[in-house]
Amino acid sequence: MGLIVNPVAGRDIRRLTGGASVSSNYAKRRTATCALEGLTVTDDIEVLVMPDNAGLADRIVAGAPDDLVVNLLDMTVTATGEDARTAAERFAAEADAVVVLGGDGTNRDVAHGIGDVPVVSISTGTNNVVPTPIDGTVAGVAAGVVATGAVPADEATVRHGSVEGLVDDGTGVRRIRGLATLGILDRQFVGTRAILDPGDIIGGVVSRASPTEIGLPGIAGGFAVHRPDDPGGVGFRLETKGEREERDENRNRERKVRAVTVPGVVSTVSVEEHRVLADGEAFEFDVSSGVISADGERELEVRDAAVRLRPVADGPRLVRIERVVERAASEGYFGVE
Structure with missing residues (x-):
């Protein structure tokens, strides 16, 4: 699994001049931690987190669930949109699914290099159209289900234009x-x-x-x-x-x-x-x-x-979060013996 969290998403001038929502780095860290907890419903998941110069990724790794392997992605940080593009290119070759926390700009940067890897997009930006405002835990569950192939990627995603x-x-x-x-x-x-x-x-x-x-x-x-x-x-x-x-x-x-x-x-x-x-x-x-x-x-x-x-017609493959989780439940994925 790849995890991309943009520390500057949701902090532009529209939060001061209009009714745009605000997403602090504390809120992003909590959402990311919830997503990691959601991944624990799936076995044998390893997570790589995009590093940043705000220390957000370090705190996410430090606060990860004990039964989940979570490390920083080894890459150079530029503190620009290039970081998300670089991480996406790496994850395109190495990940089975990617969770993205950010706004439309972050998702656009990810789309440049993510290829066919399924993307679970969680809204933490200012003026969002593409990412979904959804609980991070549920998003993490969906990401794990798709990454393991419990719901096939071609049935779990839509190709965004x-x-x-x-x-x-x-x-x-x-x-x-x-x-x-x-x-x-x-x-x-x-x-x-x-x-x-x-x-x-x-x-x-x-x-x-x-x-x-x-x-x-x-x-x-x-x-x-x-x-x-x-x-x-x-x-x-x-x-x-x-x-x-x-x-x-x-x-x-x-x-x-x-x-x-x-x-x-x-x-x-x-x-x-x-x-x-x-x-x-x-x-x-x-x-x-x-x-x-x-x-x-x-x-x-x-x-x-x-x-x-x-x-x-060459945008990212976005995961239909609720549909995926409901499909997995209908097939007994969450049953415990």
């Missing part, structure tokens, strides 16, 4: 990847990274859409529901202030969508264009000056660029 961006500014083509979303923002600089003002959103492409979700998936979910394992995605473009002022009142009303754009914030946005996209089908933007966001965080500044965003 992702989004790829190609940026051509005349000097070459740059690529950027998102797990749930890539967005185009009317911003000059990356800055604090978090998207705080929904008025900055020009548009984007999402691999999942639902009115129950926050940010770009919530906006897209106002006009199209798209499940995480559905093929393709949804692309949309919002209207600028000038375009909204030019239209008559009735037409304006028909094009408006209410969505939870930031934790604690419900916004009304005007939609210029939207459509469901097949895998690999591009949704294009001409950006004179702006920023591309990935999974709710501003990532890449662009100038005078043609941007093509497209859904792709």
Whole structure:
């Protein structure tokens, strides 16, 4: 088993400016300890924990259940998202399943290198779409069941989609990847990274859409529901202030969508264009000056660029936690003689 815990997840500026949840390192350690306890329902499990510069992994190892073999993964710590990517690449070759504690950004970093290894994702971030808010003990039980093959991985997981961006500014083509979303923002600089003002959103492409979700998936979910394992995605473009002022009142009303754009914030946005996209089908933007966001965080500044965003079917295999545990129980996995 691999265990990846991001010590900085759930601590960005949105916890101060909106209704976003806060996840302290103490809370993360408790959740990780619960996940390790859940693994004890399974025999012959060895756990490797991604190290970090906050000492969180050291405390998790020290507080692990006595009947579980838990050690630190031997790797160099950079205190950046590169750590999760490095750990994921190692676990792709060595682990039967991985438990991830973090937010959408952490899961995106893990998705870069985890391959086909099943991922049990527990929400400890600020503005989560992908990871599941679930008890760590139950998540640990599910991880052990999948890792041992008690429930086959192909029956226990769903393949989450992702989004790829190609940026051509005349000097070459740059690529950027998102797990749930890539967005185009009317911003000059990356800055604090978090998207705080929904008025900055020009548009984007999402691999999942639902009115129950926050940010770009919530906006897209106002006009199209798209499940995480559905093929393709949804692309949309919002209207600028000038375009909204030019239209008559009735037409304006028909094009408006209410969505939870930031934790604690419900916004009304005007939609210029939207459509469901097949895998690999591009949704294009001409950006004179702006920023591309990935999974709710501003990532890449662009100038005078043609941007093509497209859904792709190569995301991580996420474990259906409740379904796996219920399946194992129905087959007598938890019975004691």
